[in-house]
Amino acid sequence: MSRRVDVLVVGGGIHGAGCAQAAAAAGHSVLLLEQRALGAGSSSRSSKLIHGGLRYLESGQWRLVRECLHERRTLLRLAPELVTLRRFHIPLYDGMRRSAWQLRTGLAMYWALAGFERDARFGTVPRRQWEQLDGLHRDGLQQVFWYHDAQTDDRLLTEAVMRSAQSLGAELRMPAEFVGAELRGAEIIARWRENGREETCAARVLINAAGPWAASVARSLTPSIDVPQLDLVQGTHLILDRPASERLYYVESPRDGRAVFVLPWHEHTMIGTTEVKFSGDPSTVHPSAREMKYLLGVYRHYFGRHGHPLPHVLEAFAGLRVLPAGSGHAFHRSRETLLLPERAQRPRVLSIYGGKLTTWRAVAQRAQEMLAASLPVRAARARTDQLPLRPE
Ligand SMILES: Cc1cc2nc3c(=O)[nH]c(=O)nc-3n(C[C@H](O)[C@H](O)[C@H](O)COP(=O)(O)OP(=O)(O)OC[C@H]3O[C@@H](n4cnc5c(N)ncnc54)[C@H](O)[C@@H]3O)c2cc1C
Secondary structure, X not given: OOOEEEEEEEOOOHHHHHXXXXXXXXXXXXXXXXXXXXXXXXXXXXXXXXXXXXHHHOOOOHHHHHHHHHHHHHHHHHOOOOEEEEEXXXXXEOOOOOOHHHHHHHXXXXXXXXXXXXXHOOEXXXXXXXXXXXXXXXXXXXXXXEEEEEEEOHHHHHHHHHHHHHHOOOEEEOOOEEEEEEEEOOEEEEEEEEOOEEEEEEEEEXXXXXXXXXXXXXXXXXXXXXOOOEEEEEEEEEXXXXXXXXXXXXXXXXXXXXXXXXEEEOOXXXXXXXXXXXXXXXXXXXXXXXXXXXXXXXXXXXXXOOOOOOOOEXXXXXXXXXXXXXXXXXXXXXXXXXXXXXXXXXXXXXXEEOOOOXXXXXXXXXXXXXXXXXXXXXXXXXXXXXXXXXXX
16 A cells, blocks of 8 residues: 555544644544535535524533633634624524523523623624614514624635645645545545546544435445434525624514524625425535525515515525424424444544534544544644634
């Protein structure tokens, strides 16, 4: 075998780039294979928020919220040009599911979990300023809360993390499609297609960071490894021809109470997202007419009154969440990342299922720790919580 690496990473989304960075920072030789482009999967189709996940408090996901808020703080420090703290608004109307005191309590807990940071405070918009809220309808409006979370460009962030990995010696092959691997003793023999040829290399460990394709990557290994029961859940966003506002909104769909974000995106307004169970080839995911109608309905409900013309959709895109299989609504399922080694002792394969853009660095660090026993000790080159991330 001509080529040998410590760590082979499959997938150039945020998790693959993050794992490549963490492994290279720990001093390992790293090769990452991406079949299309960096961030081509879910990591360019997210809501683009680096957030604690305010609504996860309701489902008791405290550990996740605390970790997300910690990562938000770290990314604001490491990537100030890519991750910015923004003011979000939550309008509260008569007859809504949550009361003002419930919202206030939730926001206070969120602020406490963020360590009572001065610039992550929350409050309410005085009634005399409601007319400045981008045409938000005011019939039955009781209060408008504001709080802070961060926004990013998910694709640029993924590219910046990969550049950081490369600066530490990681190698990127793209487009390069992983096709399978054999687990032989303490070694893995991996195969991929690149420039019409099949290439191979030996690796000590393989990190399966193929996002919605992770189950099919896991199934391409011999001998076979366990693949958990998963659901793919499609989420669509629309870019509307409305000028971007400085304000971001967190509203409740009048139809089913789901949280929907209305956000500035470059010079326009973005709205999302939906949650629709998906089956089939992840490459074929696309926004449906039904999802577009749903999101336009939410937009019109909050911003389409007072004689405002109806918005036009400039662009629509869909991505896939990987969630633990279940019968309940996707909205209420755990958003924790599942890190699954193929065996308990000295794992050779680690698969990453699901997760959040926000926690990529912590997840990559955890992956590195889980694989440490399978890798030689090398001289560390850096710490990922000290590595600045910049747009090109
Ligand atoms: C609609 C939606 C909104 C979201 N909003 C947010 C948010 O606002 N904030 C947040 O924190 N999280 C959010 N998330 C979650 C977040 O986007 C994902 O958890 C994250 O992007 C997953 O990254 P990943 O690297 O695991 O997967 P991906 O980004 O999908 O990357 C997998 C990569 O693997 C490559 N690949 C697949 N198979 C192969 C192969 N055989 N060979 C080589 N390469 C291969 C693919 O091309 C792809 O680039 C959202 C998710 C969705 C779907």
